[in-house]
Amino acid sequence: MKIRKELWFGFSLMAIILITVVVLTPWSHLTDAHLSREDLGVLGLLMLALIVVAIMLGFPTAFTLMGMGMFFGWLAYRSVNPELATRQILDLMVQRAYSVMSNDVLIAIPLFVFMGYLVERAALIERLFKSLHLALTRIPGSLAVATIVTCAIFATATGIVGAVVTLMGLLAFPAMLRAGYNIQLSAGAVTAGGCLGILIPPSVLLIVYGATAGVSVVQLYAGAFFPGFMLAALYVGYVIVLAKLKPKLAPPLSEAEQKIDLPPFARALGKRGRNAVAALSRAVAGKAGAGVPKRTVVAQFMVSLLPALAILALLGVTYQVATAPAVEASTAGLVEAGGAVAADVKEEAAGLVGQLTPEEEEAGAKGAPSDEAKASTSAPTAEAPKPASAPESPAAAKVAEGPSASQPGPAAEPERLPVPIWFWIVFAIGVAAILAIYLAWTWERLEVFKMLLTSFFPLAILILAVLGSIVFGLATPTEAAAVGAFGGFVLAAIYRYIDHSRTAKTRGRGSALATTVKDLGSIVKDSSFLTAKTSAMVCWLFVGSSIFSASFALLGGQEIINKWVLSLDMTPVQFMILAQFIIFILGWPLEWTEIIVIFMPIFIPLLPHFNIDPLFFGLLVALNLQTAFLSPPVAMAAFYLKGVSPPHVTLNQIFGGMMPFMGIQLVALVLLYVFPGIGLWLPQVLYK
Amino acid sequence: MQRLLLFVDKVSTWVGHAFSFLIVGLTLLISWEVFSRYALDNPHAWAFDVMIMMYGTMFMMAGAYTLAKSGHVRGDVLYGFFRPRTQATIDLVLYIAFFVPGVFALTYAGYFYAAESWAINEHSSITAEGPPVYQFKTVIPIAGAILLAQGIVEIIRCAICIKQGYWPSREEDVEEVDVDKLKEMVHVKDEDIKQLDKLVVRQEQGR
Numbered sequence: 001m002k003i004r005k006e007l008w009f010g011f012s013l014m015a016i017i018l019i020t021v022v023v024l025t026p027w028s029h030l031t032d033a034h035l036s037r038e039d040l041g042v043l044g045l046l047m048l049a050l051i052v053v054a055i056m057l058g059f060p061t062a063f064t065l066m067g068m069g070m071f072f073g074w075l076a077y078r079s080v081n082p083e084l085a086t087r088q089i090l091d092l093m094v095q096r097a098y099s100v101m102s103n104d105v106l107i108a109i110p111l112f113v114f115m116g117y118l119v120e121r122a123a124l125i126e127r128l129f130k131s132l133h134l135a136l137t138r139i140p141g142s143l144a145v146a147t148i149v150t151c152a153i154f155a156t157a158t159g160i161v162g163a164v165v166t167l168m169g170l171l172a173f174p175a176m177l178r179a180g181y182n183i184q185l186s187a188g189a190v191t192a193g194g195c196l197g198i199l200i201p202p203s204v205l206l207i208v209y210g211a212t213a214g215v216s217v218v219q220l221y222a223g224a225f226f227p228g229f230m231l232a233a234l235y236v237g238y239v240i241v242l243a244k245l246k247p248k249l250a251p252p253l254s255e256a257e258q259k260i261d262l263p264p265f266a267r268a269l270g271k272r273g274r275n276a277v278a279a280l281s282r283a284v285a286g287k288a289g290a291g292v293p294k295r296t297v298v299a300q301f302m303v304s305l306l307p308a309l310a311i312l313a314l315l316g317v318t319y320q321v322a323t324a325p326a327v328e329a330s331t332a333g334l335v336e337a338g339g340a341v342a343a344d345v346k347e348e349a350a351g352l353v354g355q356l357t358p359e360e361e362e363a364g365a366k367g368a369p370s371d372e373a374k375a376s377t378s379a380p381t382a383e384a385p386k387p388a389s390a391p392e393s394p395a396a397a398k399v400a401e402g403p404s405a406s407q408p409g410p411a412a413e414p415e416r417l418p419v420p421i422w423f424w425i426v427f428a429i430g431v432a433a434i435l436a437i438y439l440a441w442t443w444e445r446l447e448v449f450k451m452l453l454t455s456f457f458p459l460a461i462l463i464l465a466v467l468g469s470i471v472f473g474l475a476t477p478t479e480a481a482a483v484g485a486f487g488g489f490v491l492a493a494i495y496r497y498i499d500h501s502r503t504a505k506t507r508g509r510g511s512a513l514a515t516t517v518k519d520l521g522s523i524v525k526d527s528s529f530l531t532a533k534t535s536a537m538v539c540w541l542f543v544g545s546s547i548f549s550a551s552f553a554l555l556g557g558q559e560i561i562n563k564w565v566l567s568l569d570m571t572p573v574q575f576m577i578l579a580q581f582i583i584f585i586l587g588w589p590l591e592w593t594e595i596i597v598i599f600m601p602i603f604i605p606l607l608p609h610f611n612i613d614p615l616f617f618g619l620l621v622a623l624n625l626q627t628a629f630l631s632p633p634v635a636m637a638a639f640y641l642k643g644v645s646p647p648h649v650t651l652n653q654i655f656g657g658m659m660p661f662m663g664i665q666l667v668a669l670v671l672l673y674v675f676p677g678i679g680l681w682l683p684q685v686l687y688k
Numbered sequence: 689m690q691r692l693l694l695f696v697d698k699v700s701t702w703v704g705h706a707f708s709f710l711i712v713g714l715t716l717l718i719s720w721e722v723f724s725r726y727a728l729d730n731p732h733a734w735a736f737d738v739m740i741m742m743y744g745t746m747f748m749m750a751g752a753y754t755l756a757k758s759g760h761v762r763g764d765v766l767y768g769f770f771r772p773r774t775q776a777t778i779d780l781v782l783y784i785a786f787f788v789p790g791v792f793a794l795t796y797a798g799y800f801y802a803a804e805s806w807a808i809n810e811h812s813s814i815t816a817e818g819p820p821v822y823q824f825k826t827v828i829p830i831a832g833a834i835l836l837a838q839g840i841v842e843i844i845r846c847a848i849c850i851k852q853g854y855w856p857s858r859e860e861d862v863e864e865v866d867v868d869k870l871k872e873m874v875h876v877k878d879e880d881i882k883q884l885d886k887l888v889v890r891q892e893q894g895r
Contacts, residue, residue: 011766058767058775059782060760063839067786070793090797097794097828098801101744104736110743111718114711126874162865170876174884183888475722478739482718489715524712526862532708533759536750541761544790589765643867646885648892 014053040076044557047072051548051598061594062537065544066093073551096546100539104478105211110535111481112202116158117527118488119462122495124455125154125167131451133175141243141250143179144189145236147172151193152232153456156200157463157488161629165194165640173645182249183649185242188657191637192235192664195629198592199622200228202466202481205592208538209618212600216615222471222683223619230678231623231668238664262443275441280304303450304441308434315430322423462487471686492523538593545597558605565606572610579603579617580624580669587628595625619679623672627665630658689844690856696841697756697859700834704753710746714739733815741824748831752838757861776849783843791839795832802826 047068054064070089077085100106133146147168155164168190176186198205201221210217243250280301466484469475475483496519501512552558570578586595600621607614629637638654645654672678718739725731754760767775805822812818849855871877 054782054786055763056765057778057782058762058764058770059779059786060755060762062760063787063790064782066794067790070790090793090800093790093794094797094801094828097798098825101748101824101827102740104740107740107743110711110746111715114715121873123873160865163870166865166867166870167874170871170874174876174880177884177887177891180891183891479718479722482715483722485715486719528708528711529705529862531711532704532746532750533754533757535711535747536704536754537760539747540751540754590763591761593761594763640865644871644881646881646888648885648888 017049017053041556041560044552044555062540062544065548069548069551076554093547097543100542108207108477108481109204110531111485112204113534114531115485115488116160117530118492120158120163121523122492124495127455129171131455135448141239143176144239147189148193148235152196155197157459159197159203161194162640165637166644169641169644180251183653184657185249187654188661191641191658192661194637195626196232205622208596212596213604213614215618217477218470219615219683220618222686223679227672227679234664307437311430311434322420493520541597549601575610583624588631592625592628616676623669627662630662693841700752700756700838704750707746707749710742714742734819737812737819745827748827752834755838772849772854776846780846787839791836795829798828798832
């Protein structure tokens, strides 16, 4: 029998562990049923060693944990009271299972997974990649940058590494190769980008960690936000620098590839000037011509106004926050913001975004009544936006408050704070941004913006709405996940309908609708089946591991580990490095679910000894486990990419391409460790 | 024999499929509850209990289905390198050593756990006058029994594999990464990949 090298390595490792187990087991004490405390502790450690062997053998981990936990738990109980042991271990098992079944943190997992499958099947990744690619043509290495950005957004929304890497391997990888990009670089961008969804919230990993470590998922989400974006930014920065230094690896696109096809009306109006806003505003003002219908002109003009409205809305919200005395509503800032957002919603083509974000609609709805209320009590509505833009706004606000103070209702309304200087700086930046945008608003840019509007923004707004409502405490993660899943369904419905009505133009609207409904049926069916499988996998693993860790605690294995680690007399830094190193090593053979569910319960109790925040530790672990996807031999991302890449692209090339990105992950890990503020700033600001 | 195996597979799959639609219900229920609370100002006290029950029931009942589709996570360090016969031997031993006792104990204990709950007509204590939970606890023995049946089928599969040297077939199911479906979704054909391959070869030679 020929045994390969890998097998030899694995078997010898297992043999070493097994021999240690056999030697150390207190055999003589086992038979007389009364084990001493130390013997039990040793048994606990043996259990841990055995579980490592069993996992390496490849048996479904959930049941390994369950069976082993039961057996060793029974031993632990038997040492105390042999008659009750069987009953006690059975009770323990069923109670542990029930506690996972009624866990109010884990319930978010199926919902986020469901949302991911629905968004994945919405078929918008093609548009997303194309529009981002066109939007970023000027940047060096633009295709690779567009790939990473697409991955980051899509992976965030779906969180399914395999699907994202496969899809990008089909879309972006050929595009990059055709443009003459280096194979390694292209492969690295696809695989590294595809794994970002593990870290950037809403990620399932953080929920699992939160449930295991007892850390609030909300805080984890707030904390992982910036590290996730930092990692994506580091990837993008690396690609840009590399493309600048070695243009051969990522040649700039040719003129023909950069060209954007303009629709007829744009070409007609384009003769009057390159700036779209100027030409459109002139056309709106009346001098419509060149055979372009007025409706088109007005619609395009409205679309062009969206960025300005968005920035103004943002400024309005900032003003609101900067000067907010309390939670009082009905102020100029909110009215302006609400109005702008409401306008925003109205203008979205086919109400696309409006349907996706109940928050926005709510904001709009809130804005409207408060608007009316203001009009009836004090100043006319037309004046309402003024305070935000005029420098004497505090005074104006006071004047506006004057009459309303005589009303019985809001008499107790506290005064607004004076506007701080930084607000004016932000305000100036905002106005400058609007000016800059419109000076460069050519017809091509308008087209690109319209493409982004139908691909990038809906997804970005869906993610931000889900995350925002969680982080700002409007909804629990569960609720946000459910609404997100619903949003994913709406996205899928809209995109499928657009696709079908485009292909089935001749057969009319009815048939497009019919095919869409049929499609949606199969999407929902497939997604539910996959969700059931994924959540059964994660949650049964939880059932197994909670039985296992209960037995481990009963045996006192945890105490021994604690004592041993403390006896090493490490500094917190040393401990942190050791822990991260162990997790990094474990990431090679094991999947992140197993690492978190089995090994985190061992690390977590040690954290208080070293004054380490479990939240911070969780962020480091999440960042660290990114590498688990990119490190051979179990680098799943590489195999998914290999599955869809041309036969002559070798696995070694893909691995080679992943290495620099793995290096960047380590840099990010160090950065996060040296500057914990990257992760902890947001949760501290929000939940002081 | 193969027919019996596939029949049990089918039962597990059917149960898993049936209960997986709970996720649709769960999504709609929570979305409605959020809407009802914020927009209609009418929260329901029972909603939380019902959510938890839907989630718990879904994943428990899908356990056997996941096993039937070999969807439970494995440590895939060495397993993939083994020949089918070695794989089956290891699986067979570990099924008997860990799976059967563990799942049997869970089912057995779950039966009494649920029976107790029925006997005292237990209701949820999260909210006042919460909904009954005995039916929810009954899920444990039922899911355990189906899982155990599926596990026995898997044991027989292992035995067959040891005998014949290759794994007996399974029923098809939706895959998480279905490459063909994904290709269709982004309109990529196999010819495109073949053409690209020529380009790759050229790039390699250009060095």
